Amino acid sequence: MPTSIQGAQNEEIFLFDNDCFTEELQSSTSPLAVYKNTLQEGTRVLNDAFDSGRDVVELVHKRAEFIDQLLIHAWQSMISCEDLALVAVGGYGRGELHPASDIDLMILEKSRSNKTTNQQIQQFLTFLWDIGLEVGQSVRTVKDCIAEGRADITVATNIMEARLLVGDTVLFDSMRKMTGPNKIWPTRKFFKAKLQEQVERHKKYANTEHSLEPNIKESPGGLRDIQMIGWVAKRHFAVKSLHDLVKHDFLTEEEYLRLKAGQTFLWRIRYALHNLTGRHDDRLLFDRQRHIAEIFGFHAEDNSGVEQFMKFYYRMVRELNRLNEMLLQHFQEEIIYATRREKIKPINKRFQIRNDFIEVCHDQVFKWYPFALLEIFLLIQQTPKIKGIRASTIRLIREYYYLIDDEFRNDIRNKSLFMEIIRQPRYVGHELRRMHRYGILSRYLPAFGQIEGQMQFDLFHVYSVDEHILFVIQNMRHFGLPEYANTYPLCQKILKTLPKQELLYLAGLFHDIAKGRKGDHAKLGVKDAVDFCKLHGLSSYDAELVGWMVGNHLILSKTAQREDINDPDVINKFAVQMGDREHLNYLYLLTVADVNGTNPELWNAWKDSLFSQLYNETTRALRRGLENPFNKEDRIKKTKHAALALVNKRTKSKFDVGQHWASLGEDYFIRYSPDEIAWHTNAIAENSKQQYPLIKVRQQATRGGTEIFVYMENQDNIFATTTRVLDQLGLTIVDARVISSTHGYTLDTYIVLDKSGEALKEKKFREDIVIKLDDALANLEQHFKIVSRPRSRKQKVFPIQTRVLFSQDEVNQRTIMEVVASDRPGFLSQVGVALAGCNVRLHGAKIATYGSRVEDIFFITDKQDQPITDPDKFESLTNFIIETLS
CATH class of the missing domain: 3.30.460.10 (Beta Polymerase, domain 2)
Structure with missing residues (x-):
């Protein structure tokens, strides 16, 4: 047929x-x-x-x-x-x-x-x-x-x-x-509307082409940016193809070929994505990247093939983004300013401002004065009325940026210009980003060029390494702006005390610059940072301070999220690591900027409260003097006194507060604040009928989340059941503390956040939590079960082998168990089952999730409240946890 x-x-x-x-x-x-x-x-x-x-x-x-x-x-x-x-x-x-x-x-x-x-x-x-x-x-x-x-x-x-x-x-x-x-839509009006449309679209994608899971059509540098050029060209010149722009002297033949090569590259990815997914989906997600990389010939058993492919992708879309910017600037000059009388204002013999955009005075400027390749960015910072760089000058920057070589980098004038850019009171992050877009930053700082487009294979980061660094510096600038006062109040206060803000920016620039090399990137980055600082005329003290920040940029975050910062010993140890308030101030700002630059969604009121608590407690320790550390007895005495003042009169008259507190042990008064202790005490005293479990929920805890309080007779699987119920309600548990009384009761508190990382706002939801927990905990035998739910797409992409590590907290007579594993629904509940199955008592948990990876700390003892030291017990507990999680 x-x-x-x-x-x-x-x-x-x-x-x-x-x-x-x-x-x-x-x-x-x-x-x-x-x-x-x-x-x-x-x-x-x-x-x-x-x-x-x-x-x-x-x-x-x-x-x-x-x-x-x-x-x-x-x-x-x-x-x-x-x-x-x-x-x-x-x-x-x-x-x-x-x-x-x-x-x-x-x-x-x-x-x-x-x-x-x-x-x-x-x-x-x-x-x-x-x-x-x-x-x-x-x-x-x-x-x-x-x-x-x-x-x-x-x-x-x-x-x-x-x-x-x-x-x-x-x-x-x-x-x-x-x-x-x-x-309809005359060219001028059409161009302005489409330009605003692009601005809004780029903003939706954080103005970066370096998302780790980019949308190849809508992200900056994507196919939509190429289409944007075509739309404006068609409207204004009535051209039928992009190549016609060469005839109109808007593109060089070489630029046209790069534009077409970029479009073909993205078309090939898009074609493969549609075939792979069977639907219209233009997102280059983690679980698709290996397949697409292999189509382009990047084969490897490990992640190196994907890494090489994505580096190629990022460099291609960065070039497309630059061409888009340059051509739209050309169009703006042709369409918007064509009918205006030109206003030209000289700056110096190298640069002038034409219609609010900076340009070279002649085409040989960069050839005759190579230092002008840095000077132009400094002038933009110093001249608020400059809106950008003219298209012809952008083209010349790209033509002559090869002049930035070792001789250029060692020239005192160029070193001074770079440091002037870093020291400016405005647009530091903005101009570093522009320098990166035009290839200047990677030429001047070769180590930065090595991390351009460097992937980060986890769900913790959402940007490539170079883009992350630029976001970190941008966040540092935000600390000084009035519009961010409510978001970063403590950071704004600290920033005003820094003697040299440029040291902070340099630490931000270098803190991850050694990623991708073999070894500890924090330690490897120290030498790069110190050498750069000394080469650029900083004093030995300032250079060492920047190097210290780079080498220690992870410790504040880890201490706040992984250790018990209510423990005076933890605070004293951290204060010794800081040495003085200046180092603490610099490191705090670097850490907050780093966390926000890693993934904006990770920063919330809970994390803010953790970091602020560690900062404030450490500040007090440094003020007292390292030779005069906190005393636990004094801390307990002060906490009791403050808590008693908050306990209501009715409780004091009808309830033996002293006897109740004595049953909870001294640890209780170290791990809880006076406000929390008073809340617990009042709730227990008001439970006159002694109906258990007693469950209370506070809308906004002082620690940045919603606090759930559970008080009942001690039984196995309370922790496992509670965390299972909270997980099923879609809540994120960020902190768990367990106190066992000498009367056979357990006092448990959990701090939870909703899916958006905030405290729970709806009263009905909080009431529902009480009902569901009461039902599950009142009938532990009937209700206890392990519930397994499918992992998300992202969680499947990054499998992590489960590891269980043990160490001893000699001071508090507890064993510290660290579980490193892939995040999954019901994770805490499953660990709780394993602990109960091995006759282990849980005293608290520090819950830290880094994208797809959990690194949770559990403070445990045996049933007699003694630390666990038996190697056989460690082995059985490890096996039980691994088996339960699998």
């Missing part, structure tokens, strides 16, 4: 034969089956061609041509009215279709269609869906196109790319004429 599909032949992919297709339709009793089979077979041929390495540009256009033929056939067989036109719009209008791209159609009608024609249109669209096409459609008159296009820039843009498939040519030409730039 004749077929309408031909396989990929040597030189040409032949997809559709009109005569064969018509013959198949005539001989078949089911036209729908013929269309469906033809579509499926054509898609298979194209996909096979892609897998065999055929040019993706050819395939994208071939698919559009193939779909054209199917639609034209269907239209001609189903639509009888001649006053209609079938029009391709959007990407399909450009003749570009990826495997799962929407097929955007506009049915253009001369006037409102009658009932019969409307029925035919509906049957036609339904038929397209039935054969397996994802269609986006609109039905409009020319008048509709004018009105809707005028009201919505997106509609105007779609119509601008309209392409007639079949139907009334005169009607189509009329629509094109009536929606042109001389009728």
